[in-house]
Amino acid sequence: MTKKILALFLLISSISYAQYTIKGAMSPEIKTDWVILYRLEGTKQVFVNNTTIQTDSVMISGKKQAVSSFQIKLPTSAKPGAYRATYKLEGAGFVDFFFNKENVSFIFNPEYPQQSIAFSASSENKIYTDFLSDVSIVQQKLDSIQVAVLKNPSLDLAKEYNMALKKVDSVQAIYAQLTEGKYVAPFVKASSRSNPPKIFTSINGYIDNITKTYFDGLDFSNKTLVNSSFLTNRMLDYIFYINYTENEKEQQALFKTSIKTILDKIDDITYKRDIIQFLIEQFEETKNLEIIDYLFEKHYNNLPVTLQNKKFKEEKLALFAIEVGRIAPDFSWQENGRNLKLSTLNDAENYVLVFWSTSCSHCLREIPQLHTYMNSKPNMNVIAFGLENDAMVWETYTKNNLKGWHNVLGLNKWENKTARTYQVYATPTYIILDKNKKIIAKPNEFKDVKEFIEKL
Structure with a gap:
């Protein structure tokens, strides 16, 4: 009886500690020493495990070749799903596969991972x-x-x-x-x-049929599809490739139409929110402000308030606050006893907003050049925002050297609220505005300022 109990205990123990193995090999070998394994859940990646990469020699097509290999253990409790092994942070730096309670083994070319993957287990x-x-x-x-x-x-x-x-x-x-x-x-x-x-x-008939039938086999309520890259990849193809034109204005309209078509097919409100956020991040890469605004105004803002991610919204809107095409964030200052405000300033057709500092040697070289140059531009004015820790030197310098400009003192330098809003990380930083305070250019240096103004 004791032997039977012991045997049963050993069997249960072996089952409890059984593991699945994920083995991967990259050929040719790659210069990286880590792999991170994620499980895909909607548009998110959930960390599972990580490991180091080893260099091994294996037989490929009858020849010994060096490969970068890795091995990750998964417990028996690991969830079936779509998994992602990431080995680079940029470019083609990950490979996706499915796990369903079985060992997985594969080899792939790290430059073309998904196209080259071959499974041996x-x-x-x-x-x-x-x-x-x-x-x-x-x-x-x-x-x-x-x-x-x-x-x-x-x-x-x-x-x-x-x-x-x-x-x-x-x-x-x-x-x-x-x-x-x-x-x-x-x-x-x-x-x-x-x-x-x-x-x-007919080409038009053919393309129209592809557009109309594109989603026929897709079930946006299927959790298996949702928790993979499959649906998101199909959505991206529909938005960026199926609905494509070389006409920029028409393309913006197509983006909006295709986005609405996709979102109308998603009933799960949480998944819909995640997809909207995902699409905002996609258009963030090309700084397509019109479509980002559309996604926020027409879709994200219409979600239940309890589902909206306030931090996400604030961060994204702040990120694009000073992009070309945006109205410059407002700020106010005192000048000769008057309270002035950027939004209501109306003494020029265009403005150069420059963030500078008396402690910046580069500024002390360029600011006088800018002052001399702007004297020949009667329809333009300068708003010189000084980022300082102390007012005394700034007051003396502006009084003697920057007459005719709107001079604004920004104390606390890099921690100044307006500087942070404008994402100023270096001085001088130039921003050119039209009469309505819309940002029309962000030149890097004084010579770029001159070049842009000469084209106005």
Whole structure:
């Protein structure tokens, strides 16, 4: 009886401490010494584990090659899902895979991770990559027939198109059956294209069909799809590639239309908030203020107040407060006994707002040059915002050297509230405004100021 109890205890213990292994190898080897593993949840990355990278020699295509390899253990309690191994902070610096209670092993090229990944262990990942490969081959054949007819509408390729379409449908049906009950099943279903039953002879008709059927296989309520990069990648493709034009004004309108189309399909209000925040960050990269404002004003601000992230909103709005095209943040000062305000100043057609300091040698060289130059520009004025820790030197310098300017004293230097609002990290910092105080340029140096003003 004692032996049976001991055997049962050992069995339970071995199960309790069992682990899954994630093994990855990068070829060619890469000069980095760490990998961080995340689980994807919506648009967020949840930290799971991290490890170091080793250099090993392995046989690849019959030749010994050096690879960068890593291994991460996951407990039996690890959640099934989409996971991301990150090895670089910029560029193509991560690889995504699925985990569903099985060991995962793969090799990939670190410069082209997702395109080159090959799995040696993990039935879920193997069958999904096989599906992507097989369906891509037959889909490309179908697309090539369609493109040929679009180039030459007189071609009669209806028979060939129908045969190719049947092959696509057959591959999709086979893998739908093979993945039934598996974690990757929703991805196989969502990856299936809605190909038209008949070939198009019109480019406009073809493009219109792609746009209208783009979301046919996508279920925005499916948690498996939501907690992966799949849906977010599809959204980005729809916004930036499917709805594309070279006309800048039309593109802005297309951005707004495509964004609304996507958000209208999302019922989960929390997920909708996360997607809006995600899109704001995407347009942040190109500083597309019009679309960022649109996302805040038409979508984010309409969310329940309890769901809105006040800190996120304040940080993003502050980040773009001094971008070209924005109205310059307001501030006030006293001048010759009068209370003045930037927003109500009306004594010039354009203004040069310059943040400077008497303790800055670079400023003491450029500010006199700016003063001399601006004397020849009667329709312009300067607002010289001095960042100082003490008023005495500033008062003497401005009184003797900067006559005719609006001179503003900003105490506490780098901690000055206005300086922080304008994100001033160095002096001199130049900002050129129009009569309405809209920012029209942010030159780097005095020579750039002159160059811009001469073009006005």
